[in-house]
Amino acid sequence: MKRFFIFSGFILCLVSFRQDHQHELWPIPELKLFPSLPDNFKVPTKAQVKLGRFLFYDPILSADSTFSCSSCHQQEYAFADGEMRFSRGISGKLMSRNTPPLFNLIWYPSFFWDGRAESLAEQALHPVRHPDEMNLNWTLAEKKVLRSKRYQELFNEAYGDLPIDSNLICQALAAFQSVLFSQNSKYDKVLRGEAYFSALEYQGFQIANLQSKGDCQQCHSTDANALATNLSFSNNGLNAALHSAAYPDSGKGRSNGLDQSGWFKVPSLRNLLFTAPYMHDGRFKTLEELIDFYSESVQEPYNIDSKMQYAHRGGVHLSSQEKKALLAFLKTLTDSSFIRDTSFANPYN
Numbered sequence: 480m481k482r483f484f485i486f487s488g489f490i491l492c493l494v495s496f497r498q499d500h501q502h503e504l505w506p507i508p509e510l511k512l513f514p515s516l517p518d519n520f521k522v523p524t525k526a527q528v529k530l531g532r533f534l535f536y537d538p539i540l541s542a543d544s545t546f547s548c549s550s551c552h553q554q555e556y557a558f559a560d561g562e563m564r565f566s567r568g569i570s571g572k573l574m575s576r577n578t579p580p581l582f583n584l585i586w587y588p589s590f591f592w593d594g595r596a597e598s599l600a601e602q603a604l605h606p607v608r609h610p611d612e613m614n615l616n617w618t619l620a621e622k623k624v625l626r627s628k629r630y631q632e633l634f635n636e637a638y639g640d641l642p643i644d645s646n647l648i649c650q651a652l653a654a655f656q657s658v659l660f661s662q663n664s665k666y667d668k669v670l671r672g673e674a675y676f677s678a679l680e681y682q683g684f685q686i687a688n689l690q691s692k693g694d695c696q697q698c699h700s701t702d703a704n705a706l707a708t709n710l711s712f713s714n715n716g717l718n719a720a721l722h723s724a725a726y727p728d729s730g731k732g733r734s735n736g737l738d739q740s741g742w743f744k745v746p747s748l749r750n751l752l753f754t755a756p757y758m759h760d761g762r763f764k765t766l767e768e769l770i771d772f773y774s775e776s777v778q779e780p781y782n783i784d785s786k787m788q789y790a791h792r793g794g795v796h797l798s799s800q801e802k803k804a805l806l807a808f809l810k811t812l813t814d815s816s817f818i819r820d821t822s823f824a825n826p827y828n
């Protein structure tokens with residue numbers, strides 16, 4: 480009898496240990512000079528992140544089980560899609576916009592190049608049912624997931640008895656994506672006092688943040704904001720459109736009396752070495768081309784963002800030495816540990 484009590488005590492202990500472990504929160508890394516965590520952000524549990532990671536890498540969410548989120552969002556490219564200007568999904572058709580990288584996402588008020596999804600969970604609904612991406616209707620997606628014993632366990636650990644439906648699947652995908660923090664580049668180390676910029680890098684940092692030089696800080700400030708984006712939308716003068724129909728892609732378009740045709744999300748300057756080609760349409764293959772654009776080739780469409788102060792003279796006009804310095808600085812925002820972090824890697828490998 481005594482033995483039985485000891486034994487059942489041991490089992491109880493194990494069970495409660497397991498449950499504590501399930502409720503353990505994901506550890507948030509040091510985020511120097513990042514904005515504080517948004518009020519609506521609830522730190523997910525480790526079990527929720529684990530479930531989301533399995534789903535992110537699992538082709539189960541596509542019609543013929545050949546495509547996963549990670550088919551287009553690959554860790555080695557900071558979750559962008561490598562050299563592909565446009566990714567191909569399940570139909571073989573090219574997407575119409577460049578696949579964006581995924582990191583430091585929780586601060587964005589909306590998602591997609593045109594901001595049409597208001598949360599990460601809402602965003603995740605789209606690629607699964609999009610005929611050219613994963614082409615699976617959500618009723619079938621729920622059925623496929625429900626049939627899997629592994630997912631029954633993972634959902635139970637992450638969300639207890641809540642019903643497994645599209646909403647919960649998207650919550651889990653959002654949980655995984657919400658902890659993709661990239662905060663360990665040389666730039667971050669300099670902010671934390673663990674490294675120094677070279678003279679050239681420091682010159683580039685100043686060029687990026689000085690109104691009289693690169694003037695990038697209007698939209699991608701790096702001296703006040705480690706996200707390197709103002710989280711907003713802008714028209715940075717890629718096209719010389721005279722009216723809204725002249726844009727090849729209308730971007731945010733017109734709504735609420737605003738004409739934001741040709742306005743797109745301001746991307747971060749982080750991890751650029753992994754995310755070429757650049758811009759919503761992947762038009763620039765290299766950072767040199769991109770810097771030349773901001774320096775000499777800015778267009779002046781009718782509804783350009785007034786923050787592009789030098790558009791009337793075609794750009795900010797940097798010397799070739801200044802361009803080199805700016806490039807050297809941009810490279811310091813490269814976070815190699817992010818693309819190697821095994822806690823974000825394919826769990827099926």
Ligand code: HEC
Nearest residue numbers: 548551566567568574576577578579590591592603606612
């Ligand atoms: C076929 C390639 C492809 C697949 C598969 C895919 N995506 Fe994407 N993803 C894209 C493209 C292209 C965009 C940009 C589309 C746009 O802005 O209109 C995008 C945008 C996003 C964004 C918005 C990022 C931002 O900065 O606004 C998130 C988040 C995202 N995808 C997550 C996912 C998740 C989660 C899955 C799986 C359920 C997934 N993607 C599957 C190609 C893909």
Ligand code: HEC
Nearest residue numbers: 693695697698713715743744745746757758759773786787
């Ligand atoms: C007025 C706002 C604004 C200013 C100023 C600005 N940008 Fe941008 N930047 C944007 C927008 C908007 C995009 C995306 C445009 C698109 O794809 O249509 C962008 C895209 C980029 C990208 C591409 C990132 C990617 O992942 O594709 C880089 C790199 C970049 N900008 C660097 C700079 C640099 C360097 C400067 C200063 C020389 C600068 N920007 C000035 C708004 C701005």
